[in-house]
Amino acid sequence: MERAKIDAVLARIQETENPEQGDARIKEIVNRLTKDLFYAIEDLNISPEEIWKAVDWFTETGKNNEFGLVCAGTGLEHFLDVKMDDEEEQAGITGGTPRTIEGPLYVAGSPETLSYAELENEPEENGERLYMQGYVKDEDGKPVEGALVEIWHCNLKGMYSYFDSSQSAFNLRRAIRTGADGQYQFKSFLPVGYSCPPNGCTERLMFALGRHGSRPAHIHFFVTAPGFRKLTTQINIDGDPLLYDDFAFATREDLVPAVTRISAEEAEELGKDEAFASIDFNFNLIGERESLFSAENNRAHASL
Structure with a gap:
């Protein structure tokens, strides 16, 4: 997948942000981490199955209070x-x-x-x-x-x-x-x-x-x-x-x-x-x- 297509997805997400609302610092951090994640999914060819297994693991980790x-x-x-x-x-x-x-x-x-x-x-x-x-x-x-x-x-x-x-x-x-x-x-x-x-x-x-x-x-x-x-x-x-x-x-x-x-x-x-x-x-x-x-x-x- 071309980086231009990934960037287009990112731009569409960021277009939903109201520049007069929300927290500027949180926007900056989340947008950067989202970009890095999307690039990593493409570069490492991470499958949907792997993504959803990771989501399940994050959910379980939170329930068990193990993030520390x-x-x-x-x-x-x-x-x-x-x-x-x-x-x-x-x-x-x-x-x-x-x-x-x-x-x-x-x-x-x-x-x-x-x-x-x-x-x-x-x-x-x-x-x-x-x-x-x-x-x-x-x-x-x-x-x-x-x-x-x-x-x-x-x-x-x-x-x-x-x-x-x-x-x-x-x-x-x-x-x-x-x-x-x-x-x-x-x-x-x-x-x-x-x-x-x-x-x-x-x-x-x-x-x-x-x-x-x-x-x-x-x-x-x-x-x-x-x-x-x-x-x-x-x-x-x-x-x-x-x-x-x-x-x-x-x-x-x-x-x-x-x-x-x-x-x-x-x-x-x-x-x-x-x-x-x-x-x-x-x-x-x-x-x-x-x-x-x-x-x-x-x-x-x-x-x-």
Whole structure:
């Protein structure tokens, strides 16, 4: 099919637009994506059968609320991070803790405590105890008082509270407010990696692409403070077999801190009653800049 004929179809569609009505930005985006889609259908000889199977897949994906996973698995969310990194670099902003994907499983309103939190509402059997601690610092290495460190991770079944009805509200979700020293610490356990819902839309897409739909063990964070750019990031747990094979492309070298094992004898000397794993990690925030994109993505979030 000649491009001229495709363009004629596009022109006919756009002729129905009232220039005085609607949203100019939405028109611009939809018209561009429609053009690219029509060209791709022609260039790849995509059949009507394939089109309607795709429509069915999109419908099912929406019903199953899996588009957040699809955005991660197709690399869209990672690309947005890289694009924001580039825009900051062009504006002369360097340093700071690297950002990486938020994922679709944050829940707003976690209980807030000062400097220290215990994430478990109920004990997790067979979990390896974890203490993670560090400081929130500014670009000069000074502590940031009043920063909010929001934390969330999955249980040993790879499930997140709120989305898993068997867990109590805000299990493994907390928010820590830093004091004058900028320090935070939390007690939890080392999480596990997990996979997309079995035979779900995301997993089927990944398999069709010759890929898997699994993630290494990780812990999510939002770090915010007045006058600073919001940090959305996560750490991956060193030693996980999928550490550098994350289907969501979230692993970044500076976000894989060392895990130190403390024996029961050493733990007793530190005032702890059991052996534990320890992770030290500092969050370095960047001061807000005028005329730069917002680091808050305004993504819709679940809440209680």
